[in-house]
Amino acid sequence: xxxxxxxxxxxxxLKEIDDLKQIFRQTVLTKxxxxxxxxxxxxxxxxxxxxxxxxxxxxxxxxLKTVKMALIHDLVEIDAGDTFCxxxxxxxxxxxxxxxxxxxxxxxxxxxxxxEFIDLWExxxxxxxxEACFAASVDRLQPLLLNFYSEGYAWRKHGxxxxxxxxxxxxxxxxxxxxxxxxxxxxxxxxKRGYLLDG
Amino acid sequence: xxxxxxxxxxxxxLKEIDDLKQIFRQTVLTKxxxxxxxxxxxxxxxxxxxxxxxxxxxxxxxxLKTVKMALIHDLVEIDAGDTFCxxxxxxxxxxxxxxxxxxxxxxxxxxxxxxEFIDLWExxxxxxxxEACFAASVDRLQPLLLNFYSEGYAWRKHGxxxxxxxxxxxxxxxxxxxxxxxxxxxxxxxxKRGYLLDG
Numbered sequence: 001x002x003x004x005x006x007x008x009x010x011x012x013x014l015k016e017i018d019d020l021k022q023i024f025r026q027t028v029l030t031k032x033x034x035x036x037x038x039x040x041x042x043x044x045x046x047x048x049x050x051x052x053x054x055x056x057x058x059x060x061x062x063x064l065k066t067v068k069m070a071l072i073h074d075l076v077e078i079d080a081g082d083t084f085c086x087x088x089x090x091x092x093x094x095x096x097x098x099x100x101x102x103x104x105x106x107x108x109x110x111x112x113x114x115x116e117f118i119d120l121w122e123x124x125x126x127x128x129x130x131e132a133c134f135a136a137s138v139d140r141l142q143p144l145l146l147n148f149y150s151e152g153y154a155w156r157k158h159g160x161x162x163x164x165x166x167x168x169x170x171x172x173x174x175x176x177x178x179x180x181x182x183x184x185x186x187x188x189x190x191x192k193r194g195y196l197l198d199g
Numbered sequence: 200x201x202x203x204x205x206x207x208x209x210x211x212x213l214k215e216i217d218d219l220k221q222i223f224r225q226t227v228l229t230k231x232x233x234x235x236x237x238x239x240x241x242x243x244x245x246x247x248x249x250x251x252x253x254x255x256x257x258x259x260x261x262x263l264k265t266v267k268m269a270l271i272h273d274l275v276e277i278d279a280g281d282t283f284c285x286x287x288x289x290x291x292x293x294x295x296x297x298x299x300x301x302x303x304x305x306x307x308x309x310x311x312x313x314x315e316f317i318d319l320w321e322x323x324x325x326x327x328x329x330e331a332c333f334a335a336s337v338d339r340l341q342p343l344l345l346n347f348y349s350e351g352y353a354w355r356k357h358g359x360x361x362x363x364x365x366x367x368x369x370x371x372x373x374x375x376x377x378x379x380x381x382x383x384x385x386x387x388x389x390x391k392r393g394y395l396l397d398g
Contacts, residue, residue, distance in 0.1 A: 001384045003377070010250050011381075014341075015348050017246060018229045021239045030217045040220045043242035046270055047216060051209050051312065064263040071245055113250065142213075149214050178202070182210075185200045 006110045013108040016078070023077045026158070030149040038074040038082065041142065045070040048138040055176045058130035069124045069135040072117055076101035098125075127174070137175025141183060144169060148186050152195025161197040162187060205309045212307040215277070222276045225357070229348040237273040237281065240341065244269040247337040254377045257329035268323045268334040271316055275300035297324075326373070336374025340382060343368060347385050351394025360396040361386060 002008035023038040036044075046067045053063055074082075079101035083094050106117040123132050144165075147155055155165070165187055173180035190196040201207035222237040235243075245266045252262055273281075278300035282293050305316040322331050343364075346354055354364070364386055372379035389395040 001381070001388050003380060003384075007254075007377075007381060011344065014243075014247055014250060015229060015344060018243065018345065018348070020242075021228055021235065022230055029220055030214060031221055036220065037239070039239040039242045040236070043219075043238045043245070043270065044213075044217065046242070046245065046266075048213055050267060050270070051213060051308070055206075064266070067245075067263070067266055068249060071242065071249070109250070145210065145214060146217065149217070178206075181202060182200070182206060185202075189200050 009108060009110050010113070013105075016105060016108055017075055019078045020075060023074070023082055025082050025143075026154045027143045027146045028150050028153045030146060033150055033153050036146065038077055042071050042074055045073075045135075045138055045142050048142050049135065052138065052141075052176075052179065053134070055178045056130065056134045057174070057176055058133075061130040061134060065120070066131045066135050069120055069131060070138070072121060073124050073135065073139065075105050076121065078105060095125075127171075130175075133175040135175075137172045137179060140169045140172050141179055144183055144186060148190055148195065151193070152190055155190070155196045159197065161199050162191050163199060165190075165196060208307060208309050209312070212304075215304060215307055216274055218277045219274060222273070222281055224281050224342075225353045226342045226345045227349050227352045229345060232349055232352050235345065237276055241270050241273055244272075244334075244337055244341050247341050248334065251337065251340075251375075251378065252333070254375045255329065255333045256373070256375055257332075260329040260333060264319070265330045265334050268319055268330060269337070271320060272323050272334065272338065274304050275320065277304060294324075326370075329374075332374040334374075336371045336378060339368045339371050340378055343382055343385060347389055347394065350392070351389055354389070354395045358396065360398050361390050362398060364389075364395060 002011065020042070021037050021039040024035040025038065025041060027036050027041075028034060029036055049063065049066050049070050053066070076098040080094065080097040102118055102121050106114045106121070108114075109117065123129055124135055127133055127136050147153070169183060170180065172183050187196065191198050201210065219241070220236050220238040223234040224237065224240060226235050227233060228235055248262065248265050248269050252265070275297040279293065279296040301317055301320050305313045305320070307313075308316065322328055323334055326332055326335050346352070368382060369379065371382050386395065390397050
């Protein structure tokens with residue numbers, strides 16, 4: 001069925017990543033409070049990157065590279081699962097599990113593409129470039145938006161406090177000062193409306 | 200909460216498009232045969248564009264633009280709904296409904312971004328550029344892959360025939376001769392395995 005081994009590898013990778021649609025997160029959709037999955041989140045994140053790229057602290061950044069990061073950053077969760085961001089228990093072993101997953105999943109691709117995707121994923125994790133910083137910022141902003149517009153559904157369910165949300169999300173400022181100012185206002189408004197515990 | 204009217208428009212657009220996750224398609228996921236939704240499909244499509252871009256008939260094409268098309272091409276279905284591709288009944292009024300939806304949904308954005316997205320969506324629909332041709336090709340290839348790897352679930356459910364699949368999908372060749380050769384082999388293999396009716 002496959003004309004080349006290269007195409008076979010690419011198609012089998014594209015089949016494998018279908019499973020990202022099965023990894024459910026703690027955040028819920030704004031309309032019916034159904035849990036969001038990682039494929040939907042990754043799509044939404046890529047849209048946030050495209051729509052809000054003008055707010056990056058560093059203007060000279062590569063949008064395509066940042067969009068790619070948004071699209072692939074959670075693929076490791078096909079093997080490693082989703083870790084709730086306010087759950088500190090699992091986070092120590094998370095990194096190692098995710099690195100193994102990156103090598104297995106991206107390793108399905110032809111060698112050069114596998115390397116490109118592993119490098120992109122590691123760059124995202126290390127947050128040392130303007131692209132990785134901005135991608136990480138919007139990766140925090142997107143769940144804030146869903147939490148706010150679902151009236152704090154996941155926050156209320158887990159009894160999350162304002163200080164935890166600030167601790168978790170203040171890195172938004174590294175990618176975008178403007179978006180962090182907005183996020184702070186949104187957090188304050190969430191407390192005011194009873195979506196989020198004060199303190 | 201919003202520092203500028205521009206940011207408010209962008210955030211409200213990003214909130215609105217959360218509803219793409221509620222629009223379910225006829226194709227099903229390979230693992231549990233749950234129907235795929237448009238956000239998942241758009242994410243998967245963007246990944247197909249990135250992984251298979253080397254097979255475009257025209258090499259000099261803009262990958263970012265093609266990825267953007269993949270990400271936004273189905274947003275109109277938030278208002279207009281999904282039309283099953285082998286259902287000819289609804290297709291005549293589909294175009295007008297979708298054009299209205301494009302203007303309402305993209306019109307939530309600041310003027311310049313609204314224009315960029317409406318233009319991109321129209322370019323995708325008209326299929327006159329190399330980016331639109333390739334995006335349209337993979338938009339047909341991705342459901343073929345899901346149909347094949349779900350053992351023809353949606354084809355069998357609707358009693359779809361090989362000739363219909365070829366009629367619907369031969370446009371893949373306009374974006375990529377190589378991917379159309381692969382699709383033909385996949386269609387033949389589907390008939391052989393009983394996923395798809397011959398004739």
